[in-house]
Amino acid sequence: MTYIVNEDCINCKHMDCIEVCPVDCFYVGANMLVIHPDECIDCGVCEPECPVDAIKPDTEPGAEDWVEFNREYSEAWPNITRKGEAPADAKDWEGVADKFKNHFDPSPGTP
Numbered sequence: 001m002t003y004i005v006n007e008d009c010i011n012c013k014h015m016d017c018i019e020v021c022p023v024d025c026f027y028v029g030a031n032m033l034v035i036h037p038d039e040c041i042d043c044g045v046c047e048p049e050c051p052v053d054a055i056k057p058d059t060e061p062g063a064e065d066w067v068e069f070n071r072e073y074s075e076a077w078p079n080i081t082r083k084g085e086a087p088a089d090a091k092d093w094e095g096v097a098d099k100f101k102n103h104f105d106p107s108p109g110t111p
């Protein structure tokens with residue numbers, strides 16, 4: 001099992017999860033984070049830290065596609081080990097539908 005980050009992170013990117021990860025398996029894109037599935041040790045400490053519920057175990061329904069998505073982008077984006085600032089408008093993006101289709105930015109972020 002591993003944990004994944006799904007589209008709920010897009011434009012929210014609170015980064016509380018980074019602070020508790022014991023293995024630094026988070027990677028940063030322009031407007032979201034991902035978890036490298038081969039580096040995640042399945043401890044689960046990051047899941048309750050996400051205020052928008054964007055982190056899920058890969059055993060949840062619908063998580064299968066997100067495992068490969070997280071793998072692909074964790075191999076392209078830089079590793080992030082310190083919490084940064086969430087976007088100023090993060091609250092406005094909570095619960096927005098179709099965030100991946102309409103707002104995903106594949107560019108790497110800044111750790």
